[in-house]
Amino acid sequence: MRYQWHCSSCGTTENQHKHTVFCASCIKSRPRSLPWPRYLAALRRFRDAIANGLKLEGYDDNTPGNKSTEVTWGLCSHDPALWPDAQDHIWPYSFTSEGRSAPNYRSKGQMCPFDSQRDDAEADPSGCFYRCAFFQTRKLRAPRPDQAEILARYDALIAVAEGRTT
Secondary structure (H helix, E strand, C coil), rough: CCCCCCCCCCCCCEEEEECCEEEHHHHHHHHCCCCCCHHHHHHHHHHHHCCCCCCCCEECCCCCCCEEEEEEECCCCCCCCCCCCCCCCCCCHHHHHHCCCEECCCCCCCCCCCCCCCCCCCCCCCCHHHHHHCHHHHHHHHCCCCCHHHHHHHHHHHHHHHHHCC
């Protein structure tokens, strides 16, 4: 049986763009990063989950070929409950059809509350593991933030994002 190709963004089986998992239309039109209104929605969703008792956990998988790092209270989480909207994923069709959770990349200034550069409006969120208040407590010489501090950090990021989406 031959595999039926589907665009990983819209699900169409037509017009596959050369060397990608996207159709010719989606390769041109899909967002390359999380739009500011979607970033704001994610911040509010995460903040609500933390305020309602989401447990703080994290892991750093260094298995060769399987690098994965996540913190439940951080925007690096891939939990589908915290990223329930297909439009927030790199591969929206794969999210809805296969449950593949891969949130879109964030743009400059779209920081995580664990990032030590979160107050820099021009900071690049890429590489945040090395600035992460969960993983880098010794390097940053600071204790891991507790729930109250993380909620306050979310509030500050929400205020910034609200200013960017209006």
